[in-house]
Amino acid sequence: AQSVTQLDSQVPVFEEAPVELRCNYSSSVSVYLFWYVQYPNQGLQLLLKYLSGSTLVKGINGFEAEFNKSQTSFHLRKPSVHISDTAEYFCAVSSDQDDKIIFGKGTRLHILP
Amino acid sequence: DTAVSQTPKYLVTQMGNDKSIKCEQNLGHDTMYWYKQDSKKFLKIMFSYNNKELIINETVPNRFSPKSPDKAHLNLHINSLELGDSAVYFCASSRTGGNQPQHFGDGTRLSIL
Structure with a gap:
């Protein structure tokens, strides 16, 4: 069985500051990960x-995430946030x-x- | 060009009533899903259909009955509505396969009076 843990329910950040949203997963098989x-x-x-492939993944709106198999993590980062980034963020595994x-x-x- | 469309967007009704939510996707996907999102934003899968066949049926009360007339449509009928059914219901679709991301509709906000 797989599971996903997002360690923070809320993250307050000042505009133009960097942010990291944490995600850890648990699985006994190879996984695909999404934000x-x-x-x-x-x-x-x-x-x-x-x-698969490169562990650093770039997405839309300036976000990126790094897959770390040894730490079973897939944290999401953005170097400078904007007010329009206000939203709920979900990590997912399959x-x-x-x-x-x-x-x-x-x-x-x-x-x- | 709405990819996954749900109707209605809002549904306000009384306890005991029966209601339906419709979902259509124009992405040519084989798999469609229904999710329930509660007030704490927790997203729980309810059903999944692949090419009109039910493949996931989580522990959902029998009052909820999905119907897929074709692979582009997945409707949700709810009998004898209860207060606890108040939530936002999301329809989603994807190609078949664990590596395929899901595409979501904008949700139907169901409020039970």
């Missing part, structure tokens, strides 16, 4: 995904052995002016 963003009153949108994606509980990114 999704949910803006207020909208559905989830894919930010980026790790399938594999070829399962038909579904497992989502974390989400991290609310709160940008301070």
Whole structure:
């Protein structure tokens, strides 16, 4: 069975400061990892995904994430946040052995002016 | 060009009523899903269909019945609505395979009076 842990339920950050949203996963098989963003009153949108290959993955809106197999982590980073980045961020894991994606509980990114 | 569209966007009704939510995707995907998101933003999968066949049925009350007339549509019918059914329901679709990201609709906010 797979699981995902997002260690922070809320992260407040000043505008133009860097941010890291943490995600750890647990799985006995090879995994695929995703980050999704949910803006207020909208559905989830894919930010980026790790399938294989390079462990540093770049996504939309200046976000990137690094897959670390030894630490079973897939933390999301952005060097300088903007007020428009205010949203809920979900880490998710899946594999070829399962038909579904497992989502974390989400991290609310709160940008301070 | 809406990829995954759900109707209605808002649904306000009384306990005991029966209601339906419709979902359509124009992405040519084989797999469709229904998720429930509670007030704490926790996302829980309810059902998944692949080419009109049910492949995931999580522990959801029998009052919830999905119907897939074709692979582009997955509707959700709910009988005898209860207060605890109040939530945002999301439809999603993807190509088949654990490495395929999901595309989400904008959600249906169900409020039970």
